[in-house]
Every structure is written in C-alpha cells, then in structure tokens.
Amino acid sequence: xxxxxxxxxxxxxxxxxxxxxxxxxxxxxxxxxxxxxxxxxxxxxxxxxxxxxxxxxxxxxxxxxxxxxxxxxxxxxxxxxxxxxxxxxxxxxxxxxxxxxxxxxxxxxx
Amino acid sequence: xxxxxxxxxxxxxxxxxxxxxxxxxxxxxxxxxxxxxxxxxxxxxxxxxxxxxxxxxxxxxxxxxxxxxxxxxxxxxxxxxxxxxxxxxxxxxxxxxxxxxxxxxxxxxxxx
Numbered sequence: 001x002x003x004x005x006x007x008x009x010x011x012x013x014x015x016x017x018x019x020x021x022x023x024x025x026x027x028x029x030x031x032x033x034x035x036x037x038x039x040x041x042x043x044x045x046x047x048x049x050x051x052x053x054x055x056x057x058x059x060x061x062x063x064x065x066x067x068x069x070x071x072x073x074x075x076x077x078x079x080x081x082x083x084x085x086x087x088x089x090x091x092x093x094x095x096x097x098x099x100x101x102x103x104x105x106x107x108x109x110x
Numbered sequence: 111x112x113x114x115x116x117x118x119x120x121x122x123x124x125x126x127x128x129x130x131x132x133x134x135x136x137x138x139x140x141x142x143x144x145x146x147x148x149x150x151x152x153x154x155x156x157x158x159x160x161x162x163x164x165x166x167x168x169x170x171x172x173x174x175x176x177x178x179x180x181x182x183x184x185x186x187x188x189x190x191x192x193x194x195x196x197x198x199x200x201x202x203x204x205x206x207x208x209x210x211x212x213x214x215x216x217x218x219x220x221x222x
Contacts, residue, residue, distance in 0.1 A: 031208050043114075043201055043213040089153075093208060096141060096160055102152050 002027040004092050006101035014109050015082060021075040021104045023090035028068045031093045035064050035075050037086040038103070044089065047075070080108045112136075114214035116202050122220045123192055131187045131217045135204030142185050143211070144177060145201040153201070159185065192221045 003026045013019055023033070032051045036044040048057045048064040050073065056065040063076040077084055087105045091098040115134040123129050135142050144156040155169040159179040170176070174193075179185040189196055199216040 034210060036213075043215040044203075046210050046212055049210045091211070096158060096166075096208075097155070098143075098211065100153050 002030075002092060002094055002099045004090060004099050004101040006088075006090060006104050008104060009102065010105040010107075012107040012109060013080060015080060017080050018076065018078050019080055019106075021077070021088050021106070023073040023075070023092075023101055025071045025073075025092045025099070027094065028071055029094065030068065031095065033064075033066055033073050034091050034093070034098075035062075035073075036089045036091065038089060039086050047088075077106075082108045082110050084108050114202055114204050114212055116200075116214035116217050118217055119215060120218045120220075122222065124222050125194060126191050128188065128190045129192055129219060131189075131200050131202075131219070133185045133187070133202030133204075133214060135183065135185070135202070136212055137183075139204035139206050139212075140182070141205045141207060141211075142179055143203045144185070144187050145203065146198045147201060147216070148198045156187070156200075189219075192219075194221050197221045 005024045007022050030052050032049055034049040035047040038044045048059055050057050050064055050066040061078040066073045085108045087103045089103040090101045117132045140161045142159040146154045157177045158166040174190045177187045197220050199218050201213055201216045203211045203213045205211045
C-alpha cells in the first residue's frame with residue numbers, strides 16, 4: 001500500500017532564502033508525482049507534475065525533482081517571497097488514484 | 111470552461127436537510143474526482159469518475175452520499191439528511207486521463 005510522507009509539517013524561514021520541501025513515498029511503481037499549493041480557504045493550485053520517466057521539472061523559481069528508486073521528491077523554492085506562504089502538498093499517482101501527503105505549511109517572514 | 115467551476119461556493123443548511131453540490135470540470139477532461147477536506151485536515155477521497163466506466167465510490171463515507179456525472183461532464187454530489195460532521199469543504203478536480211489534476215475553489219458546507 002502506497003504511503004506518502006511530507007517532512008517537515010511546518011517550516012518558517014526569512015524572505016529571500018532558498019528552501020527545500022520533501023516528499024517521500026513507499027512504492028516506486030508510480031505514473032507521476034504532482035506538487036500543489038493551497039492557500040487558506042482556497043482550492044489547490046497545481047505547481048509541477050513530474051512523470052515517472054523524468055528527473056525534474058522547473059517553473060520559474062520552482063524546481064521539482066524525482067528519484068523513484070529512493071522514493072523521494074523535493075520541491076526547491078529559490079529566493080522565497082512572502083507570497084510563497086501556503087501549504088504545499090505532493091500527490092503520487094499509481095493509476096487513477098492519487099495518494100496524498102499531509103502537506104508542509106510554509107511561512108515566509110518578511 | 112477555463113477552469114474547474116464549483117457551486118455553490120458556500121452553503122449553510124440545517125441538520126437533516128439534503129444538499130447538492132455541483133462541479134463543472136475543464137472541457138474535455140475525462141477524469142473527475144470529489145474530495146472532502148475538514149478544517150485543518152488533509153484531503154479525503156470520496157469518488158472518482160473516468161469516462162464511461164463505472165465510478166469508484168469506495169471513498170463515500172455513508173449511503174447518505176451519492177454522486178453522478180451526466181454526459182461525461184458536469185457532476186453533482188448529493189448529501190442526504192445532512193449531519194454536523196458533514197461540515198467541510200468539498201473539492202472537485204478534473205484531469206485528462208493521467209495528466210495534471212486541476213481543482214476548483216471548493217464548496218464550503220456548514221451544517222447547523
């Protein structure tokens with residue numbers, strides 16, 4: 001049974017720092033992995049999707065990596081800004097079903 | 111449409127009443143999911159539709175919950191005889207097969 005873990009559960013850093021969020025999964029038989037952000041009281045916004053055959057994806061200041069063999073993905077945020085404050089979730093897709101991490105609540109201090 | 115649209119955005123109802131929540135997915139998306147998110151909690155899977163296949167209803171918490179998807183597009187989640195523990199944000203998401211999943215803004219349900 002696939003399990004997805006996100007560590008840390010919460011993170012607070014000063015503005016301008018580069019940071020890494022972690023997502024680990026127990027079963028490497030995945031189709032893809034997707035990172036989302038969720039602002040308070042809002043739905044989820046898709047950030048990046050990495051196919052199982054890919055190693056990384058980049059969008060602006062965000063870079064997501066995938067290491068299937070070790071069951072890990074990281075989301076790298078460069079030059080963090082207060083607007084990056086949100087909860088970040090990763091979801092692993094085995095087939096149609098997605099298995100979700102509990103999220104990392106990120107606070108960027110001005 | 112340009113994005114996943116959900117209505118109503120907010121619904122306050124009395125215990126025992128029935129409610130209907132609507133989801134209009136992105137045009138052409140074959141897969142549609144319903145999730146529930148209680149305050150401060152993670153996502154709870156409810157039901158999944160894929161094309162004309164039988165839906166996966168394994169996440170529905172009780173027989174008071176049902177959902178349908180008409181014409182492979184719009185979906186309605188119905189909760190009968192609402193209870194206070196049904197209070198949550200109900201999120202709909204759609205995707206084209208195994209491509210990225212896109213979410214609506216959710217329907218916040220409050221049962222008094």
